[in-house]
Amino acid sequence: RAKAEGRNRVAFFEAAMQASLLHRYELEQDLRAALRLGQFELWVQAQFEGGAKMNGAEALVRWRHPVRGLVSPAEFIPIAEETGLIVPLGAWVLRSACEAIRALQGAGRSLRISVNVSARQFLEHDFIAQVREILEQSGADPSRLTLELTESVLIDSFDVVAGRMRELHALGIRFSLDDFGTGYSSLAYLKRLPLSELKIDRSFVRDVPADPEDAALVEGIIAVAHLLHLDVVAEGVETPEQQQFLRAAGCGSFQGFLLHRPQPIDDWLKDVFG
Ligand code: C2E
Ligand code: MG
Ligand code: MG
Ligand code: MG
Numbered sequence: 665r666a667k668a669e670g671r672n673r674v675a676f677f678e679a680a681m682q683a684s685l686l687h688r689y690e691l692e693q694d695l696r697a698a699l700r701l702g703q704f705e706l707w708v709q710a711q712f713e714g715g716a717k718m719n720g721a722e723a724l725v726r727w728r729h730p731v732r733g734l735v736s737p738a739e740f741i742p743i744a745e746e747t748g749l750i751v752p753l754g755a756w757v758l759r760s761a762c763e764a765i766r767a768l769q770g771a772g773r774s775l776r777i778s779v780n781v782s783a784r785q786f787l788e789h790d791f792i793a794q795v796r797e798i799l800e801q802s803g804a805d806p807s808r809l810t811l812e813l814t815e816s817v818l819i820d821s822f823d824v825v826a827g828r829m830r831e832l833h834a835l836g837i838r839f840s841l842d843d844f845g846t847g848y849s850s851l852a853y854l855k856r857l858p859l860s861e862l863k864i865d866r867s868f869v870r871d872v873p874a875d876p877e878d879a880a881l882v883e884g885i886i887a888v889a890h891l892l893h894l895d896v897v898a899e900g901v902e903t904p905e906q907q908q909f910l911r912a913a914g915c916g917s918f919q920g921f922l923l924h925r926p927q928p929i930d931d932w933l934k935d936v937f938g
Pocket of ligand 1: 709723724725736737738741754757780781782842843866899900901902919920921922926
């Protein structure tokens with residue numbers, strides 16, 4: 665009996681594996697066509713300084729799949745990275761964000777836009793040239809653009825990464841370290857990078873103020889940021905209690921469902937322009 669059960673379990677496991685491989689294969693095929701078919705949408709989530717002053721927004725890509733509906737980037741960004749599609753997709757996101765910056769400038773609104781950049785995209789040989797070209801063509805003020813990198817970009821080729829960051833920072837671009845605390849960066853490394861900002865990962869924010877360990881971690885992260893003269897943004901702020909705790913701990917900016925739910929960028933721009 666045990667043997668039959670074991671066989672069943674193996675059969676079930678194999679079927680599940682096959683289904684997920686098929687799912688994955690289909691996603692990959694569909695993803696390749698998605699850019700050409702114009703199925704990606706740029707959404708944004710506003711960021712707020714101190715109490716309620718909006719100072720910008722983070723660009724978040726969405727995939728409007730004809731059958732699956734709105735697909736989360738958590739599902740397709742890893743595939744886009746593996747297949748290399750992240751390079752043209754990332755360029756499209758950056759271009760769209762820079763066009764929005766230009767529109768905001770034109771209306772005299774000094775809001776910033778943050779763009780997520782994957783390690784693979786950042787390490788592409790002509791990334792700097794791409795950024796320069798997009799800035800030139802869009803007419804966006806580079807100082808209104810923040811590039812969000814995660815610690816994963818620092819795993820190898822630290823000197824290459826640091827060199828590129830310095831070159832882009834010299835144009836006026838800000839850098840933010842996203843999902844801070846979930847990766848491997850050492851303080852010695854952070855000190856040597858032209859960063860302007862740290863983002864506290866949502867996983868640390870979730871259980872404050874109730875969880876004393878997370879509360880202590882968040883305070884530690886903020887202390888490190890201040891030591892390095894960096895701005896601090898907390899992500900995933902869902903309750904007034906979280907925001908209050910973070911503010912009291914010295915966190916300067918906030919992002920989360922409490923303050924703003926991600927929305928299509930055109931809707932957001934309309935709201936901003938009133
Ligand atoms: P991220 O950069 O850490 O972005 C924050 C994520 O947290 C977003 O998920 C946002 O919708 C979500 N979020 C914001 N506030 C709250 C909150 O209060 N509660 C909860 N539960 N969630 C909140 P999203 O849009 O699904 O994006 C997931 C990840 O996909 C991003 O994490 C980022 O790593 C990646 N991503 C999104 N757009 C791009 C892109 O254009 N390029 C690249 N390379 N990655 C992207
Ligand atoms: Mg981000
Ligand atoms: Mg983040
Ligand atoms: Mg995060």
